[in-house]
Amino acid sequence: MSQLFHPSTNVISKVTIFGAVLFIGGAAWVLLALERSSYVTQAKVVREQPVPFSHRHHVSDLGIDCRYCHTFVEESNFAGIPPTKTCMTCHSQIHTTAAMLEPVRESWRSGESLEWLRVHDLPDFVYFDHSIHVKKGVGCETCHGPVGEMALTWREYSLNMEWCIECHRAPEKFVRPREFVFQAGWHAPAGQAAIGDSLVAAYDINSSTNCSICHR
Amino acid sequence: MVKGGVHRVTIACGVAMLLLLSQTACRQDMHDQPRYEPLEQNNFFSDARASRPVVPGTVARGKLRIDEHLYEGRQDGELVTTFPFPVTKEVMARGRERYDIFCSPCHDKTGSGGGMIVQRGFRPPPSFHLQRLKASPAGHFYDVITNGLGGMYDYKERIKPEDRWAIVAYIRALQLSQSLTVDELPADIRREFFAKVK
Numbered sequence: 357m358s359q360l361f362h363p364s365t366n367v368i369s370k371v372t373i374f375g376a377v378l379f380i381g382g383a384a385w386v387l388l389a390l391e392r393s394s395y396v397t398q399a400k401v402v403r404e405q406p407v408p409f410s411h412r413h414h415v416s417d418l419g420i421d422c423r424y425c426h427t428f429v430e431e432s433n434f435a436g437i438p439p440t441k442t443c444m445t446c447h448s449q450i451h452t453t454a455a456m457l458e459p460v461r462e463s464w465r466s467g468e469s470l471e472w473l474r475v476h477d478l479p480d481f482v483y484f485d486h487s488i489h490v491k492k493g494v495g496c497e498t499c500h501g502p503v504g505e506m507a508l509t510w511r512e513y514s515l516n517m518e519w520c521i522e523c524h525r526a527p528e529k530f531v532r533p534r535e536f537v538f539q540a541g542w543h544a545p546a547g548q549a550a551i552g553d554s555l556v557a558a559y560d561i562n563s564s565t566n567c568s569i570c571h572r
Numbered sequence: 573m574v575k576g577g578v579h580r581v582t583i584a585c586g587v588a589m590l591l592l593l594s595q596t597a598c599r600q601d602m603h604d605q606p607r608y609e610p611l612e613q614n615n616f617f618s619d620a621r622a623s624r625p626v627v628p629g630t631v632a633r634g635k636l637r638i639d640e641h642l643y644e645g646r647q648d649g650e651l652v653t654t655f656p657f658p659v660t661k662e663v664m665a666r667g668r669e670r671y672d673i674f675c676s677p678c679h680d681k682t683g684s685g686g687g688m689i690v691q692r693g694f695r696p697p698p699s700f701h702l703q704r705l706k707a708s709p710a711g712h713f714y715d716v717i718t719n720g721l722g723g724m725y726d727y728k729e730r731i732k733p734e735d736r737w738a739i740v741a742y743i744r745a746l747q748l749s750q751s752l753t754v755d756e757l758p759a760d761i762r763r764e765f766f767a768k769v770k
Contacts, residue, residue, distance in 0.1 A: 372582060383593055421673040427730050434610045445725045446677075449694050469621060471613070478604040482678045 397514035403475050406459050408508060415504035415540060422503075422538050433485035437472055440464050452453075475511050476500070482505055483572045492559050493531040496525070498537060504540040522571070524563040528552030531561065645718065651711030657734075658740045667742030670735045674727060683746040695723045700743055701750050713740040728756050 394400055395519045416422050425442055429435035440463040451457055463470045475516065478484050489499075501512025513519050529548060533555065533567065536542045543549050555561075608614055608622035617624070637643040642738040657663070672681060680687040683700035690696045698705060717736045720726035731739070757765060 362606060368582075379589075389595075417728070418677070418692070420677055420688075423673050424677065437611055439729075441725065442730070444688050448725070449723060450692055468619065469611075479603040480607065480609075481602050 366544045375497055379526055391514065392514060397511070399511050399514045401509045402510045403473050405509075407509075410458060410559060411503045411509055411526045412505050412507045413415070430490050431487050433487065435486045435541050438486070450478055475509050476515065478515060482570050484570065490537055492527075492561050492563075493534050493537060493555055494523075495536065495542060497540065497542070498530050498532075502540070521565060524565050524569075527561050527563045528556045531555045534559075596759040598663060599611055637733075642737075645711035645723070647716030651709045652724075653711065653717060655710060655741065657737070663738045664741055664745060666735065667738030667740070671739050671746075673743045674731055675739065678724075682750070683743060697722075697724065700747055706747050708739050710737075713743055 384539060390396055414425075415422070425438040427434040427438070440460060443457075443460045444464050447457055452461075459470060462468075500515065503509065503512075531552065531553060532542060532544065535553070604755075610623050612622040613620050614622035631637075639656065641652055641654075643646050645652055671679075676687055677689045678687040678694060678697055679685055679700065685697045685699045700706075714736055716724065716741065717731060718726060718728045718733075727736070754762060754765065
């Protein structure tokens with residue numbers, strides 16, 4: 357009986373086995389990298405809006421507090437997108453002929469909503485509440501990045517679960533005193549290590565990593 | 573013969589694997605479940621608002637606003653001169669915080685009416701330190717926050733009634749602050765003041 361397999365099959369089998377391992381490993385790596393990339397998470401990607409609203413102008417140049425527009429952030433799960441009336445509180449008298457603001461004026465005249473697009477949209481299977489985070493000393497910027505410096509608004513972080521968990525596991529690395537939650541550019545003067553643990557104790561922070569804290 | 577068969581199986585496996593991979597992460601049904609988030613679009617309604625505007629005149633159970641003093645700043649139609657609840661240090665702190673958020677953009681932090689929005693062209697509001705406004709009843713300020721006045725829009729959806737009163741209390745403190753001498757301060761606050769100045 358002659359040789360069933362040609363000697364070259366040895367090479368083919370080795371290449372196939374190692375190739376398969378490499379291929380599966382590579383594919384897994386590509387998928388994980390893709391999952392964390394801006395392409396999927398939209399982190400650092402500016403979202404086009406019906407009006408090119410500048411947080412930098414309103415927050416850094418004019419000094420308007422976050423809560424002037426995001427009124428409910430301290431007592432609701434939803435921070436609140438301001439109604440057209442909030443825009444018109446100032447823009448009924450300021451930049452009244454600016455073409456950029458025509459959609460705002462049109463919305464005010466017609467009573468129809470301005471269709472702002474959500475920059476931070478969590479999956480529907482995640483429960484999130486702004487008010488508790490604000491009360492426990494999580495600064496706006498801790499999750500939203502330096503919004504006050506953004507001319508057009510983007511999502512600073514991935515909002516992936518590993519990112520949430522990073523803080524839930526070690527809140528002492530991120531919390532700040534309540535009075536500075538809304539302050540732009542705040543950093544612990546003597547370093548985060550000096551205040552973290554005492555704030556966690558003082559605010560009674562139990563940032564559990566129990567699944568049902570967020571997936572309820 | 574056999575050799576060709578091995579190749580065909582390998583290629584078929586490879587193609588099948590690629591097809592499998594292409595099937596991952598394509599459906600977002602769990603991310604976007606058939607329910608509405610606040611302010612989401614819902615084309616069932618003619619205005620496409622999933623968050624339905626409240627029908628005018630709706631009163632939530634237990635939320636009937638019959639306390640005219642607290643909710644209107646009036647008693648028997650007249651603007652009140654008193655506060656509907658005691659003004660404590662906490663109320664004052666809350667008032668200061670809310671004033672700085674909602675009022676200071678125009679009225680500025682001292683209440684003289686030269687805030688940043690005014691500097692950018694908004695019609696200047698009167699200073700709180702005018703004799704006319706110092707003599708105005710507390711209910712007047714509450715009424716203006718609630719219903720607006722002149723160029724100022726109303727803030728009734730943005731500031732809760734209790735917070736409006738806290739702001740009124742803080743405006744009263746601002747008015748006092750501009751004409752008070754240090755000697756008139758209570759002894760403990762005077763000490764605190766000198767400690768800060770030094």
